[in-house]
Amino acid sequence: MSDYTIISPVNxxxxxxxxxxxxxxxxxxxxxxxTAFPAWKSTPLSERVNxxxxxxxxxxxxxxxxxxxxAWLMGRPIKYNPNEVRGVEERAxxxxxxxxxxxxxxxxxxKEGFDRFIRREPLGLVFVIAAWNYPYLIAVNGVVPxxxxxxxxxLKQAPQTFPCAERFAEAFKEAGLPDGVFQYLHVDHPAAERVIQSPLVNHVIFTGSVRGGREVTKIAASRFVGVGLELGGKDPAYVRADADVSYAAENVVDGAMYNSGQSCCGIERVYVHESVYDEFVKKVVDVTKKYVLGDSLSPDTTLGPVxxxxxxxxxxxxxxxAVAKGATALVDEKLFPAAKEGTPYVAPQVLVNVNHNMRVMKEETxxxxxxxxKVSSDEEAIKLMNDSDFGLTASVWTKDSDAALQIGDQxxxxxxxxxxxxxxxxxxxWTGVKDSGRGCSLSKFGFDHLTRPKSFHLRVKI
Structure with missing residues (x-):
């Protein structure tokens, strides 16, 4: 047995x-x-719910x-971390x-003489592999349903957030969950591969990078086992001419900078109608400059290290x-003294004069x-929003809900x-298209991938 040392990005x-x-x-x-599965499967749903x-x-x-x-594990400012706890509660x-x-x-x-129905049977053992950027919110999407x-x-948490699996285990123990029904494993990649390849595992849920998703899929390919993948995004926003510019700027910046931009559904690229472009950019820069980059344990910090x-x-x-290819950086890094080369502390940045030949507009930053x-029409914005290998979320900022629906359909x-x-x-x-993954979590559809239909065809009259 070996050990893994977690290095805090804070210090x-x-x-x-x-x-x-x-x-x-x-x-x-x-x-x-x-061993635990048969008894848990037979446990009445009302008791499982309790x-x-x-x-x-x-x-x-x-x-x-x-x-x-x-805050210590991943650098997110402590003032925001209760939000993740509340999110777990809301979803669960x-x-x-x-x-x-x-x-x-x-x-x-x-049908006369017959009783026919379909029962949703549990699959058996589900192996959940969670990413570090929202360790609890990602895990709860698979674990609870x-x-x-x-x-x-x-549950296997990412090495950076191994202890988060232990917090889940502690809460399940307090709740009286029978032994063996929920477990965690702190394992490296070869050991995780061993789990995926085990004939005892009936389904795998992976959240992480596209590269990681491909590896998990390859490992599972030799078995008839389901694999759910959530692999991130390069999510766009479109600000239409009729948008509330101040509202859009504040919320787009929050969507881009929250969790230091380390969110699969965070905003990474924005398309703005030319009629409101200058106003929007100015407000975005003003909002961005208000962030406080620093110690994640300080209540005043609003932006932590990556x-x-x-x-x-x-x-x-x-x-x-991007700058070498012609982009302009609008935020002076000197406004954020904590930002230093060779450290995890990065100043927030807003780039204009960008295009899709730049990695910052195509790859997950x-x-x-x-x-x-800047765009001149809905049609141009739609084309650019779709020009991506990812497809997790997209947003439009407008007062016209009919126009929003028409855009959303495309x-x-x-x-x-x-x-x-x-x-x-x-x-x-919660689902994605293209390289953002496959499968679904949350909502009533989230249960479909964690069960299989079993048909009962009973002749009740002979």
Whole structure:
């Protein structure tokens, strides 16, 4: 067995040393889950609902501890971390509320002498691989509906946020969840591959990079096992001529800079109608300059470091390449003294005179940077919004809901917003197209990928 040292982006020092699971630990966890499955599957849904509700109560009771730990683990300012706890509660309680309706038997039309219905059977063991940027919000999308449906779960958090899996386990233990129904494994890539290849695993949910999604798909390809993928985005916003410019600027900046831009559904590129372009850009720059970059544990900080130095290096590389190709950077880095080359601290940046020949407008930057382009029509904006390998979310800022719907129908994306962005509504399906992934979580459709239909065809009269 070896250890993994978590380096905090706050001070670039070791924060916690985490023992990694051995192959025997992995095999034992798989065995425990398989043993626990039949009894959990047979547990009445009402009892599963009761235990999951207690889990939510136990988890949110640890809000302060979780918030501080998140600041150290990933650098997000401590003032914002309670939002992630609230998000877990919102999603989990909604899924709990709709579980009975979503999982009930589907009876087909009556046929004399027969009783026919379709039951949603749990798959078995679900392996959830979560990303570090929203470790709890990402994990809850798979863990809670999987358990409600009668599956057992093993959770693997990203190494940077390994301890977050332990917080889930503590809350489940307090809730009285039977042993083996939820487990976590702190494992490296070879051990995770061992789990995916195990015949005891019945479904894999992965959230992360496109490269990671391809690797998971390849590993699982030798087995008839379902794989759900959420692989990020390069999400666009379009500000129409009739938009409330001040409102749009404030919210687009928040959508671009929140969590230091490390959000799969954050705004990374903006298209603005020429009639409001100058006004919009000025307001965006004004809002961006108000951020306070610094110590994530300080209540005054509104922008923390990105997760690692190499992530910061890539962000700076995108900016430098864009400027070398003709882009203009509108925010003076000197306004943010904490920003320094060779550290995870990156100043927020707004780029204009950008185009789609620049990586900052095509590749996932995953940092506090946004590029803004001028357009002359809805048609031009639609074309540019669709000019991407990703398709997770897109937003339009307008007072005309009819126009918004017409635009939304033409955008290749899993979620389309009007006058908001960067938010997952648990009542709506969370899904992506193109390189943003496949499958679905949240809403009633989220249960479909965690169950299989089993038909019952009963001749009741002979």
């Amino acid at each position: 670039e020092k070791p924060y916690k040393i985490v023992p990694l699971a051995s192959n025997s630990d992995v095999d034992a966890a798989l065995s425990r889950a398989t 235990i999951l509700s207690k889990f939510v109560d136990a988890f949110i009771a640890k809000k302060d501890v979780i918030s501080e730990e998140l 309680r909604y899924l709990i509320k709709i579980a009975e309706e979503s999982l009930k038997d589907i009876h087909v039309e009556q 999987a358990l409600l449906a009668g599956n057992v779960v093993i 997760v690692r130095k190499d992530a910061a290096d890539l962000i700076r590389e995108h900016i430098k390449e 995953f940092g506090p940077v946004v590029g803004i382009m 955008i290749s994306t899993g979620t389309f917003f009007m006058n908001r962005c960067d938010y997952l509504d648990p009542a709506l399906a």
